[in-house]
Amino acid sequence: MLKVSTFHSFQPYLPHETHLSLLQTCKTHKEPKQILASTIKTGIFNHITITSRILAFYSDPKIGNLEYARSVFDQIEEPNSFTWNTIIKCYLENHHSNDAILMFCELLRESSVSPDNFTLPSVIKGCARLCALEEGKQVHGLSLKTGFESDLYVQSSVVSLYSKCFDIVSARKVFDRMENADMISWNSLIDGYVKCGEIELAQKLFDEMPEKDLFSWTVLIDGYSKCGKVDIARDVFDKMPNRNLVSWNAMINGYMKSGDFVSAQQLFDSMTKRNIITWNTLISGYERNERFILALEAFETMLKEGLTPTNSTLVSVLSAVSGLALLEKGNWIHSYLDTNGFKIDGVLGTALIEMYSKCGSIDSALGVFQAISKRRLGHWTAMIVGLGMHGMADEALRLFSKMQRLQIKPNSITFIGLLNACSHAGMVNQGRQIFSIMEKEYGIEPTIEHYGCLVDLLCRARHLEEAKNVIENMPIRPNAVIWMSLLSGSRNHSNVEIGECAAKHVIEMAPKTVGCYVLLSNIYATVGRWNEVSKVREMMKNIGIRKDPGCSLIEHNGVFHEFVVADSSHHQKEEIYSKLSEMDERLRSAGYIPDLTQVLVCIEGQKEKEAELANHSERFAIAFGLINVKPGKPIRIVKNLRVCNDCHSVTKLLSAIYDREIIVRDNSRYHHFRKGTCSCKDYW
Template sequence: MSSAIPASYSPPITNLPRKPTPNTNVSLLVLCKNLQEAKQIHALMIKSSQISDTYSVSRLAEFYALSDHGSLKYAEKVLNSVEEPYPFIWNAVIRGNLIKQNPLKAILLYDQMLRRSVEPDHFTFTFLLKACTQLPAPATGKQLHSHVVKYGLENDSFIRNKLIHLYAISGSISDARKIFDTSTELDIVTWNSMLEGYADNRDGESLHQLFDRMPSRDLVSWNTMIAFHVQMGEFRQAIEVFRRMQEKGVQPNPVTLVSVLSAVACLGTLAQGRWIHAYIDKHGVELDENLGSSLINMYAKCGCLEGAIQAFQKTSNKSVDTWNAMISGLAANGQSLKALELFSKMESSGIRPNAITFSCVLNSCSHGGLVEYGVDYFRQMSEVYGIEPVIAHYGCMVDLFCRAGLFNRIEETIRTMPMKPDAVMWKALLGACRIHRNLEMGEQAGLKLIELAPDDHASYVLLSNIYAMADKWDKVHEVRKMMWKRGIMKPPGSSSIELDGVVYEFVVGDTAHSRKKEIYKMLGEMGERLKNAGYEPDAKQCLLDIDEEEVKQTSLGHHSEKLAIAFGFINTRPGTTIRVVKNLRVCGDCHSAIKLLSKIYNREIIVRDSNRFHYFKNGSCSCMDYW
C-alpha cells in the first residue's frame, strides 16, 4: 500500500487551545456510549463552571460534532453559547457537517464565522474547499480562493491540493494547472491531484505527459492511470499500465484490482482474469462486496460460470450488488431459470432487491423467453416492493416481447407507459422486426431510431438490413448515403481469441496474420465438412448489394468469428473449449454454422457477441436460436 497522503485526505484538527490541568469531566467524554451520557457530562461542566474553560468547551463541541454518539444540533448550541468561540470549535462543527453530508451548512457556518469576526485558519479552508467539491460549488470555491490569498495561506499544501481538485472537477483545468505550476513545493499529493484532474476531464495527452514527468509515483498515481483507461474504453492499455506497475514493484490494492478486473471483463480474457483471482487468493485479499462483485462480473463476461459461482460463494457480506452481479451473469450466460432461482434465494435471505435487481431479473426472462414470468416480476416491482419502474424496466419489457415476436404487446407497452420510448426500445423493436421479418414495422422503427440516435451507426445498419431483406436496394443506398453525408462509420466486425494468455484478433477476410495459410487451410476444411453435413450458406445474411452469389458466400465464410475458431482449432488439442469474443452481434449464418461445427469437431464453442453469450455444443446453442 502507498504511504502517500491521498488527495481526499482532510487533516485532523490540531489547533486546540492550550490544555489545562487534567479534568475528569473532559476525560469522561471519550467513554460516552450515547448522546444521553454526553449531555450528563455537559450538565456537570455547566454546574462546575468548567463550561467557561476554552479547552474544555472545545472538546465538548468536538465530541458533539464528530463522535458517532454526538449531535450536530448540540454542537451548534455549544458554539452559540460561547461569547468568543475559538476557531477550533468552528472547524469542528464545519467538519461535522461535512461528515454528515451537509456541505451547504458547512459553508453557511463559515459566513457566520466571518460575521462574528473570527479569523479562519488553514484547517477551516481545507474543510470548506472539500465542501465546495461535494456540492459542487465552483463559484464559492473561487471566492474562498481569494480569502485564502487574503490570509496568506496559498502555499499551504493541503489547501493547494484541495484547490487543484476543486478546479479540476469543475472543468477549470487551466486554473488547476496554474496553481500546480506556481506551487513552491510539489509533493506526491499535488502531482496526484493534478493527475486526477486531467483524468476527470478526459485529457489523455496531458495526463500521460504529467505521469511521465512525475519524479515518483505511488499507488494512487497508478490507480488513476488504470481507471482512466478503463473509463475511456481502452482496456488493453489499462492492463498494460497494470503490468508496468507490477514491474515497478508497486503492490495493487482492491481499488486497482476492481479496475483491472473491469478491463479483463470487457476484453473477455479469461486467463488474465484467472491470474488476478490467483493473486487475490495468494495475498489473502478479502473478497468484499466490491471486489467480489467485480470478480463475479469478470468470470461471467468471460463465459466461465463455475468461476463466477465460486467467487459468489466466497464473497463475504454479500450486498445487493453481489447478488445482482450473479443474477446478471447467469442470465447473460443462458441460465435464465437459474437466475430466477437465485433471485428467490436472495429474497429468502433477507436482501431487499433494488431497481437494478429487477432489470437483471427482467433481462433473465427476456433472454430465456419466459414471457409470463417477466410480466409477473414487472408487476411485483411496484405492488410488492414499491419500486416504480423507470424507462430501463419498460425497455426490458419491450425487449421481452420483441424476442418472443409479440408485436401487439410491444405496441401496447409503448402506448401505455408514462414516458416516450427511447432509442434502446426502438433498437430492440427493429432487431425483432429483422428476426421475425416484420419489415413494415421494422421500417417505421428504423426511421424513429435514426431520429433519436443519429450518431449511432447501428441505427443505419439495422434499417439498411431491413431494406436489404425486402430487396429494396434503392432504400439501402439511401440509408448508406445518409450515413456517408453525416460522417457515420460502421466499425469493422472483429473477433478475438485468447490462447496461453495472448489475445489474437481477426477481422472479416483477415490476411494479416503470420499463420494465414494454416488458418485458411483449416477454414477450407471446415467449409467442406459443413457442406458434407448438409450446411448451406444463408446468402440473405450477407446484406450487401452484391449480385454474385458466390462472392456473397465467400464473404460469409470469412467472417471474423469463423477465422478465430479456425485459429483455435489448429492451436488447441481436440476437445478443448474454444472461447471467442466478437464486437458485433453474431449473424444468423455464422450462428447456424457454429452449431454444426460444435458437433462435427466435438468441441464446445463459446461466443460472446455484443448481445449475449452463445454456448454451442453437440449441434445446438444455449440461446435456443432466440437472441
C-alpha cells in the same frame, strides 16, 4: 518501573498512578484489559483518569475495539464531559458516525453533562460524513443556544458540514461571520464550491486566501478537471510551489477523465516517486475508459516494481480482465489473491464472480459464490446477473427464491439481472411477474433501466406492439437507449413500421447514434429495400459518422489476435485461409445451407452472397482457434456485434464437426456451442 509483561507478579493492590503509568506503555488491546481487571479488583475503576485513559486508548483505529470501549463506558457510574467526548470520538474515528450521533443524543437525553466545544465539532463532523444535513442543522442550532457559535472549531466544522452537504449558501454565511477563518474553513468552502460546480467562485476565493496549502491547490485542480477544463487544471498544477502525491494523482486523474491518456501516461512517467494510489489512479482510469489492455500492462509493471495492490487495484484489474474476457489472466489473478492472503469477500468476491461470468466460466463464478461464507447482497446480485448473461434463467430464478427464503432484500440491480435473465430465455410471463413484484412487494420504483429490460424482453419474444405501448405509457420520459431497444427488436423481426418509428425518436434525441442508422439500414436490407439503405448511408455520410466494423478477438498464450471482415493481415493468413476452405467443405458435407437473408449489402449473385457470409470475422477467429488452441480446450471468442443467424448456425455445426467447445461472447450475451447445439437454444 514495572512492565506489563510481568503484570502477573504484581501485588493485588496498586495505586491509580501506577495503573496510569502502565497504560501509557500499552501497545496491544490485551494489556489494557489486564489493567482494567486490576482496577475493578482494587476498587479504583471509577477513578475518572483511569477510565478516560482506557477509552482514549481504544479510540485509536489501529488498536480500537469499539465493543470493548463501549462496555467500559457503560460501567462508568458518572461519566464526565471528557469521557463522553472520548467515546463519541472513538465511534467517529472508527467510522461509525451513526453511533457517534446516537451517543450524542443519549448525552442530551440522559446525562447532566452539557456538550462543549469539543463535543459539538465531533458530532457535526459525523453529520457531514453521513450527509445528514437536517441533523447537522439541529446541532448547529444547539451551538448557537449554548454560546459556542463563535468557537473557531465549531464554526470550522459547520462550514465543512454545509459544504459537504451542498448547502453552499449556508456555508458561505457561516464563513463570512468568522473573525479569523482557519485554513480548514477556507479549504472546506473552496471544496464546497467545486462540488457544486461553482468553479469561478472557488477560484475567486482561492485568490483571496491569505495562505494556501497543498489541499487548496489540489482541490482547484480537481475542480477544473471535473468541469472539463483540464488545460486550466494543468496551469494550476504547474504554478504550485510544492506538490505532493495527492496533487500529482489529481492531475493524472483529470487527464484520465478528459480522455487525454497520452498526457496522463506522460505525467505518470515523469514522476520520480509513485505510491499505490498513483498506480490505482492510472489503472482505474484506463479501466473506466475501456483501455483494458493498458490497464493490465500497468498492473503488471506495478507488480514488477514490487508494490502490493490494494482491493481497489484488484477490482479495477478484474474489471479489465472481464472487458477482454481473458479467462487465463483472470485465473492467474484469482491465484494471486489466494497466495497473498486476500479475503475473497466484499467487493473482491463480487468482482471475481463478475469476472468469471464475463469470461464465460459460469461454473467458476458459482464456485466463488458458494465459497463465500458470509454472502452479501452484491454477491447474490452478481451471480444472478451472471446466470442471466449465460441464458440460465431457471437457475437465476431459483437463486432469487433462495434469497427470498433467507429474507435477503434485493435491490434495483438484482431486478435488472432477473429481467435480463428472463429476456434471454424468452420467459415473458415470468419477466412480467418480476417487474410487477419489484414495486408491489419490495417498494422499488422502476427506473429507465428496468423499463428498458422489460422492452427488451417483449421485443425478443416478438411482442413489438406491446413493447411500443410500454415505452409510450411509461411514467418516465423515454431516452434514446430504450428506443434503441425497440429498434433492435424491430430489426431482429424485420418490422419496418415500428423500426422506422423507433429510429425517428432516436434521431431526434441523439442524432449521432451510429447504431441507430446501422439497425435501420439493416431492417431495409432484410426486406430488400435497397434505395432506403442507400439513403440511410447517405445520411450517415452527411453527418460524419460511420459504422464500426465487426471484429472478433481471441487470446492465445497471452497475445491478443483481432480479426475483421475478410481479414488478410494476420501473420498466419495462409494457414487460416486453408483452414477456412477446409471448414467450408466439411460444412457443406454436413448439409449446411447459407442463410442469404443475413447479407446486408446489395450484392448480385448467390456465390458472391455466400462469399460475403464466409468472410465474417468470427469465422476467421474460429479458424485461428482450430489451428492454435489445443484439442480439449474451449475456443473463446469475443465479438463486438450481435452474432448473425448464419454464423450462429455455422458455429453450431463446427462444434460438432470438430468436436470442440466454442464459446462466443457477443454484445449482449454468451453462447456456449457444444456438439451441434447452443446454450441459448437459438433464442438471442
